[in-house]
Amino acid sequence: xxxxxxxxxxxxxxxxxxxxxxxxxxxxxxxxxxxxxxxxxxxxxxxxxxxxxxxxxxxxxxxxxxxxxxxxxxxxxxxxxxxxxxxxxxxxxxxxxxxxxxxxxxxxxxxxxxxxxxxxxxxxxxxxxxxxxxxxxxxxxxxxxxxxxxxxxxxxxxxxxxxxxx
Amino acid sequence: xxxxxxxxxxxxxxxxxxxxxxxxxxxxxxxxxxxxxxxxxxxxxxxxxxxxxxxxxxxxxxxxxxxxxxxxxxxxxxxxxxxxxxxxxxxxxxxxxxxxxxxxxxxxxxxxxxxxxxxxxxxxxxxxxxxxxxxxxxxxxxxxxxxxxxxxxxxxxxxxxxxxxxxxxxxxxxxxxxxxxxxxxxxxxxxxxxxxxxxxxxxxxxxxxxxxxxxxxxxxxxxxxxxxxxxxxxxxxxxxxxxxxxxxxxxxxxxxxxxxxxxxxxxxxxxxxxxxxxxxxx
Numbered sequence: 001x002x003x004x005x006x007x008x009x010x011x012x013x014x015x016x017x018x019x020x021x022x023x024x025x026x027x028x029x030x031x032x033x034x035x036x037x038x039x040x041x042x043x044x045x046x047x048x049x050x051x052x053x054x055x056x057x058x059x060x061x062x063x064x065x066x067x068x069x070x071x072x073x074x075x076x077x078x079x080x081x082x083x084x085x086x087x088x089x090x091x092x093x094x095x096x097x098x099x100x101x102x103x104x105x106x107x108x109x110x111x112x113x114x115x116x117x118x119x120x121x122x123x124x125x126x127x128x129x130x131x132x133x134x135x136x137x138x139x140x141x142x143x144x145x146x147x148x149x150x151x152x153x154x155x156x157x158x159x160x161x162x163x164x165x166x
Numbered sequence: 167x168x169x170x171x172x173x174x175x176x177x178x179x180x181x182x183x184x185x186x187x188x189x190x191x192x193x194x195x196x197x198x199x200x201x202x203x204x205x206x207x208x209x210x211x212x213x214x215x216x217x218x219x220x221x222x223x224x225x226x227x228x229x230x231x232x233x234x235x236x237x238x239x240x241x242x243x244x245x246x247x248x249x250x251x252x253x254x255x256x257x258x259x260x261x262x263x264x265x266x267x268x269x270x271x272x273x274x275x276x277x278x279x280x281x282x283x284x285x286x287x288x289x290x291x292x293x294x295x296x297x298x299x300x301x302x303x304x305x306x307x308x309x310x311x312x313x314x315x316x317x318x319x320x321x322x323x324x325x326x327x328x329x330x331x332x333x334x335x336x337x338x339x340x341x342x343x344x345x346x347x348x349x350x351x352x353x354x355x356x357x358x359x360x361x362x363x364x365x366x367x368x369x370x371x372x373x374x375x376x377x378x379x380x381x382x383x384x385x386x387x388x389x390x391x392x393x394x395x396x397x398x399x400x401x402x403x404x405x406x407x408x409x410x411x412x413x414x415x416x417x418x419x420x421x422x423x424x425x426x427x428x429x430x431x432x433x434x435x436x437x438x439x440x441x442x443x444x445x446x447x448x
Contacts, residue, residue, distance in 0.1 A: 019288030019299060029362055031293045065299075067325060067333060068292045114294050123341040125294060125361050133362055134293050 003160055004053040010156075011058045014038055015065060022145075030137025032145045035062055036110060039077050040102045040146075041153030043084030044095050047161040055081035072117040076110035096150060103146045107139045264427045267317045280433040282306050286425045287331070294361055296339040298322075300428060303330045311390070311436035314428050319396040319419040320344070320384060321428050323436075332430075337397065338363045338422055345387040346397060348380050357382060357397060357416065365398060365416040372412055376403050382416050389437025 018034045025031065035058045043051040059074030066073060083105060087098045111134065115125055190196045268283055282302055290297035302308055304327050314321040314334050322336040337344055342359040346367060353374035355367045370376050380400040386393030398418040405412040 015291075018291050023289035023291055026293070029293055031291070033291060035291070062291060065333075066290050066292050067295050067297045067335065068290075073292070111294070114292060118294065118340070121341070125340055130294070130361055138293055 004050050004057075006160065007050070007054040007057040011035060011038070011054070011061050014058075015061050019065070025141075027137040027141050029133045030135065030139070030141060032138065032141035033107070033110065034145065034149070036077060036080065036106050037103065037142060037145055037149040038153060040080055040084055040106055041099060041150050042157070043081040044088050044098050044102065045153060045157040046088060046095075047157050049161070051081050051085060052078070068114055068117060069121040070117045072113045073110065076106070076113045079109055079113075080106040096147075099146055099150045100143060103142045104139055107135065107142050111135045111138065261426070268427060268429050270317065280431070281429040282308065282432050283427060283429055284332070285427050290333075294340065296336040296342075296359060296363060296422070297325065298334050298336060298425060298428075300332050300334055300430075301330070302430065303328045303332050305329050307432045308332050308430055309432075309435065313391050313395070313431045313434055315395060315431065316420055316425070316428055319398065320391065321420055321422075321425065323390065324430065334428070336422055338365060338418070344391060344397070345385045346382050347385040347393075348374070348376065348382055348400070350380070351375050354385055354387065355382075363422065365418055366413055367400065367416050368411065368413045370412045370414065372405070372407075372410070374412070376400065376405070376412055376414055378402060378414075380414075389439070391436075392431065392434050 014034050022032050022034055039051075039055045039058050042048050042054050045051075055077045056074070059071070059077035062068075062073040062077075063071040080102065084098075084102050087102060088095070111130070115127075115130065118125060187196065191200075265283060268281075284300035284302035284306075286298050287301050288299040290299075300314075308324055308327050310324055310327055312324045314323060320337055322334045322339070322342070324332050325335040326333040335342055336359070337357065338359040340359050340361050342357075344357040346355050346357045347353070348355055348367065348370065351374055353370055353376065355370045357365055357367050359365060367376075367382055378400055382397045382400060384391040384393055384395040384397065396419055398416040398420075400414045401417045403412060403414040
């Protein structure tokens with residue numbers, strides 16, 4: 001329970017960084033998503049036992065702050081966490097590769113869900129421009145940010161879940 | 167008697183030699199001799215003095231270097247502090263210039279609106295959306311739908327409000343639609359945003375003489391924005407004979423990428439048309 005609640009201050013700090021700094025560093029029209037990267041890194045770590053709770057906290061925070069309709073960020077973060085847990089348990093033994101792969105997948109999922117949510121909200125986005133000017137630059141920025149975030153998440157996971165010595 | 171006589175002569179001889187040497191010295195005949203004798207002594211004295219000074223400097227100079235280093239560090243610290251102060255003052259100056267510009271606009275605006283100045287504190291994390299966050303909320307009188315401007319022109323509209331902050335939808339957002347008037351021919355049109363942040367003026371009648379350089383202002387139609395707020399200038403026109411309307415790209419007067427402070431018009435409330443919209447009865 002305490003570990004789950006620890007996600008609230010961490011995601012609060014991340015959200016402040018995202019709104020104040022990262023969102024102001026665009027590449028074309030794309031921008032990185034610190035919270036999603038953190039959720040991905042957290043979901044991929046073998047010691048982490050509260051990945052779903054943290055994805056829920058991050059998703060709700062972003063959904064409350066952002067103007068994206070229908071809690072789209074929450075859905076995207078939960079789906080990404082699900083894929084991350086699947087990769088962590090069954091397929092990948094190299095977490096850094098899984099991190100990069102899931103970063104690409106997560107960005108595509110998030111943007112796809114946003115695209116659909118905006119469509120049902122009455123805003124139709126041009127597909128080609130959205131991909132070339134928003135999604136691809138965002139993916140590149142997320143890949144750049146993925147490595148440092150992975151290291152930070154790794155250290156945090158070792159701090160939150162220390163090795164039990166018997 | 168004999169002994170005392172030889173002693174006298176010895177003394178007299180020495181005296182004569184001494185007086186002679188003095189007389190020679192006074193007359194300058196002894197100078198080469200003194201020179202040849204004193205020269206090695208002077209050399210030895212010089213060598214000794216040089217070594218003494220060297221030893222003295224060896225003992226004392228390191229202490230001076232340490233003092234100078236400490237002094238240098240202190241001065242460098244002062245330079246660093248002064249540079250930090252300069253940067254801080256420059257930042258304050260920039261903020262003051264922005265606020266003065268907004269204040270001038272508020273004072274000179276003939277419409278006599280009531281304004282609340284707010285700082286831009288963030289941008290929406292979703293890259294498809296063009297929203298900003300400002301540091302004023304319902305505690306400062308902000309309500310949903312209030313127009314947001316700068317001294318240059320229209321920025322957007324308050325979309326959501328909390329007690330101490332508000333979210334503003336920019337006119338560049340893909341879902342933004344603003345009713346506009348194009349000067350000088352006063353054509354009515356709609357200004358829409360896009361995912362790239364570009365502004366497009368649409369629904370312009372084919373008869374309208376739309377051309378680059380025309381000014382785009384809010385028309386006030388629909389009651390969502392006050393009229394005559396400057397938005398931008400038409401930079402290109404797209405007109406095809408097989409289409410019902412012509413359109414054009416608009417260069418906004420506001421630089422949305424560097425927004426630092428905005429004004430919220432608090433005495434303007436958007437008109438709510440929802441009671442007038444007929445509902446289908448079962």
